[in-house]
Each structure stands twice: as structure tokens, then as C-alpha cells.
Amino acid sequence: xxxxxxxxxxxxxxxxxxxxxxxxxxxxxxxxxxxxxxxxxxxxxxxxxxxxxxxxxxxxxxxxxxxxxxxxxxxxxxxxxxxxxxxxxxxxxxxxxxxxxxxxxxxxxxxxxxxxxxxxxxxxxxxxxxxxxxxxxxxxxxxxxxxxxxxxxxxxxxxxxxxxxxxxxxxxxxxxxxxxxxxxxxxxxxxxxxxxxxxxxxxxxxxxxxxxxxxxxxxxxxxxxxxxxxxxxxxxxxxxxxxxxxxxxxxxxxxxxxxxxxx
Amino acid sequence: xxxxxxxxxxxxxxxxxxxxxxxxxxxxxxxxxxxxxxxxxxxxxxxxxxxxxxxxxxxxxxxxxxxxxxxxxxxxxxxxxxxxxxxxxxxxxxxxxxxxxxxxxxxxxxxxxxxxxxxxxxxxxxxxxxxxxxxxxxxxxxxxxxxxxxxxxxxxxxxxxxxxxxxxxxxxxxxxxxxxxxxxxxxxxxxxxxxxxxxxxxxxxxxxxxxxxxxxxxxxxxxxxxxxxxxxxxxxxxxxxxxxxxxxxxxxxxx
Numbered sequence: 001x002x003x004x005x006x007x008x009x010x011x012x013x014x015x016x017x018x019x020x021x022x023x024x025x026x027x028x029x030x031x032x033x034x035x036x037x038x039x040x041x042x043x044x045x046x047x048x049x050x051x052x053x054x055x056x057x058x059x060x061x062x063x064x065x066x067x068x069x070x071x072x073x074x075x076x077x078x079x080x081x082x083x084x085x086x087x088x089x090x091x092x093x094x095x096x097x098x099x100x101x102x103x104x105x106x107x108x109x110x111x112x113x114x115x116x117x118x119x120x121x122x123x124x125x126x127x128x129x130x131x132x133x134x135x136x137x138x139x140x141x142x143x144x145x146x147x148x149x150x151x152x153x154x155x156x157x158x159x160x161x162x163x164x165x166x167x168x169x170x171x172x173x174x175x176x177x178x179x180x181x182x183x184x185x186x187x188x189x190x191x192x193x194x195x196x197x198x199x200x201x202x203x204x205x206x207x208x209x210x211x212x213x214x215x216x217x218x219x220x221x222x223x224x225x226x227x228x229x230x231x232x233x234x235x236x237x238x239x240x241x242x243x244x245x246x247x248x249x250x251x252x253x254x255x256x257x258x259x260x261x262x263x
Numbered sequence: 264x265x266x267x268x269x270x271x272x273x274x275x276x277x278x279x280x281x282x283x284x285x286x287x288x289x290x291x292x293x294x295x296x297x298x299x300x301x302x303x304x305x306x307x308x309x310x311x312x313x314x315x316x317x318x319x320x321x322x323x324x325x326x327x328x329x330x331x332x333x334x335x336x337x338x339x340x341x342x343x344x345x346x347x348x349x350x351x352x353x354x355x356x357x358x359x360x361x362x363x364x365x366x367x368x369x370x371x372x373x374x375x376x377x378x379x380x381x382x383x384x385x386x387x388x389x390x391x392x393x394x395x396x397x398x399x400x401x402x403x404x405x406x407x408x409x410x411x412x413x414x415x416x417x418x419x420x421x422x423x424x425x426x427x428x429x430x431x432x433x434x435x436x437x438x439x440x441x442x443x444x445x446x447x448x449x450x451x452x453x454x455x456x457x458x459x460x461x462x463x464x465x466x467x468x469x470x471x472x473x474x475x476x477x478x479x480x481x482x483x484x485x486x487x488x489x490x491x492x493x494x495x496x497x498x499x500x501x502x503x504x505x506x507x508x509x510x511x512x513x514x515x516x517x518x
Contacts, residue, residue, distance in 0.1 A: 116354070125351035127313045128344065128429075129365050130337040 027135035041144035057156035061163025082179035085164030094157035099202035107210035111231040114214025115224035149203030264289040270319035281483030292460040294470040297480030303463035312336035344425035350416030352404035359400035390422040410441035430462040
């Protein structure tokens, strides 16, 4: 019996999430939110996240370069440190770490704000004034999330490669040319597309999950706290799962494309 | 104006409304009395379309709001307004923006044109003056006391002159003087707007001051509805308890 209830609640939650997602898509593209609302969210999600994304990207580039150099140097492959840093930052670490940082900084705040609005009846007040809360509250966040996540990821990638460059050149004594020159041969546009596409998908996941959990928060401050924790945990988990599937899917398509079209 | 028939609403296993029926006439103030937790606020949320009933019908302006899809609900409730128990002012906006919100979002419903800045400013200032809150436009909701927040909430409601006004526990948690100010504002608003008001409360003083008719909400249904003088004569233990509260305090009357 308990399992049945649990299963029903889980399915009901998925149903509600999908409904919110469809409503937000409709609200975002059919009747887009006002520029003022969107601008505020672009600033919140994008501009205010720059510092944290820069620090994360930069320090990841440091560590990645150091680890790669130590491992590869033993085998006489130190010259591919730049490729390792670039490829890892572009296809994997850039989008993933940016998504994690934005979830922690912005997603949790979104969930807290919407959750507090919900438990203090502010969302009901919007409805009582004939304002669709999905259009007014969620759609601007959604659009800002899918616009800003790829841009923040590109910024994180640049910072990571620059961090890796600094360590490789100034700590390990590589020449700048040795760091950068092999990159264009091994890092393709497809890699860049993979990173940007992942960032876009992670943006969709983190904004919709955090907004959904916020809009469903119940039970005062404690309930909002629980919702925030769940929103962050669920977002991280879904982002990691999505990361795997996107990697496999895009690479399969790319390989198919190369075999079929390019011989 | 508002007709509710056989309304049922449950949350999980907890049945709140159990076949509630009620008719509210145009131009009256109907006060629904009931103990805490009987579902008075739930009833208001069904009327304004925030929640949907499990069963039963809610007709407002002759339209069946209980079965409408969300878009039609939003169209219908543009002529309605609700004062929430905690005022529900938007934390992120100052008082001016809170009160101007409806006007900025919907514009003039008759012409379909947006209001000019000057017109919005004039209407917001006039609404604030009406509730005695002139000069707080730039303050944030967190800077106001509970009573001031309620009055600001009322200003947000009257600024767009809705035809149906719903009040959820308007005097709860307020000192008697502020509560009386709110009561007077409700009566004044009703006179000015010539609308229809439903007030849910468990404050008997407030109820007697503002009500044209009183209703008792008990066990998920409306047990009695009548004019105050007849309502007070009904032989019912809950009404008696409310009357006892009244006689233990200084009385207030509409006169």
C-alpha cells in the first residue's frame, strides 16, 4: 500500500513537472515575458555568476594542467597537456562545473524565492490578479537560463584554458606555442558544439527543476528549506545523468555522420 | 452574482468542504463565520479560481468558474480581487509597485490600452490616501507593520476597482484599533465600489460591524445564512460561542 502511494506520488510529480515544463515553453515562446523581467533575470543568472564561474573555470584549468602534465610527462607526452586541458574543459568540465555552480548560486536562490512566495501566498495573489505565475515568474528565468548557461560555459572554458596555459607555461616551463599549437588539430567544432549543447540542456534542467520545487514548496520556512535541498540534489543528479546520455548520443550521431557522409 | 452548489474539496484524506452550497447577492457584504481550520480560506480560493473543487460548481458572473480552463479563469477573475490573510504583498517590490502592479500588467480593461505613468501614479496615490497610507510609496513591505501591510493590501485591491472583493481574515492578528480601521475601510470600499464582498473571519465584532448577511461555516458546509439580527437568535452551540466572545468584549455595531 505504502509503495503504491509512493509510486503514485512519484508519477504525479513527474506529471506536474512535465505540465509546468510545457506551460513554461508555451509562455516563453508564444507570449514572451516583458523585456524588463527578462533583463533582470539575465543580469541575475549571467552577470552575477561571472565571478564564481571565472574562479571555478580558472582553478579547474590549473588543476587539470597540473594533473595532465604530471601524468603525461612521465611518458614523454607533456606536449599534449594543452589538448587535454582544452578538450576536457570544452566537452566536459566547462559545462558541468558551470551548471553545478549556477545551480548552487542561482538555482537554489530561485527555489528559495519562489518557495517563499508560495508559502506566503504571493503566488496565489498573482493568480487572484489574473496573472499566470508560470508566465510571470518561471518563463523569464527559463529564457535567461537557456541564454546565459551557454555563454557562461564559454566564459568558463576560456578561463579554464587560460588557467591551464598559465600553469603549463609559468610553472612547468612549456612554451606557449607547445601549449596552443596542437589544439586546432585535435579540438573540433563538434567539441565546441557538444559543450554548448550540454550547457543549454543543463540550463533547461536546473531552471525547471528549481522553479518546480519552489512552486511546490509547502509548510513555511522548513518546507522551503527542504525544497531547496531537493532542488539542488535533483538538479545535480539529472545533470550528471543527462551529461552521460548527451555525450553518448552526440558522439554516436557524429560518428554515424562521419561514416555515412564523409566516408 | 456568486452561486456555489454542492462543493467538495479534500486534501489527501482530509475532507475540507463537504457539499457546501451558498448564494451571494449582488451588492451585499456576506460575512462567513467559522472556527479556524474549517476551510473558509479554501472556499475563497475556489471562488476566485486559485484552486479547483473535487466536485460541485462555482458560478461567478453567470460563468462556471469551477470547470473553466486556466486561461478563461484568468479572464473572469480580472474583475475580482482578494485580500489575503498576510496581505501577500510582493516582497521584491516597493509599496508603489505593489499597488500599481495590476494596472501596469493589465492596462485599461475597457479600452485595452496601457495606463500612462501619470494615471497610474494618480490612482496609486489616491488608493493609498483612501486607506490612510500616504507617504509610504517608496517603502518595502518588510518596513511596514502588520496593520499597514493589510491596508496596503487593501489599497492594491481597490486601485483596480474589482466588482467582487474577497477578504480572508482581514482583522486577524491586529490590535482592536487597527482592526476597527480595517472594518471601516471594508465598509467604505463597499460603498465606493458598489461591488459584492465576501469576508471570512472568526472575529465576531468585525462580522457584526460589516455584515449585511452572516453565514456559519461548520463541518464543511454552510449551516446557516441570515441577516445579523436573525442570525444571532439561531439556537446553535457554535453561534452561541461566538456570541459569548462578543459579550465578553466591548460591543461594536454598524451604527
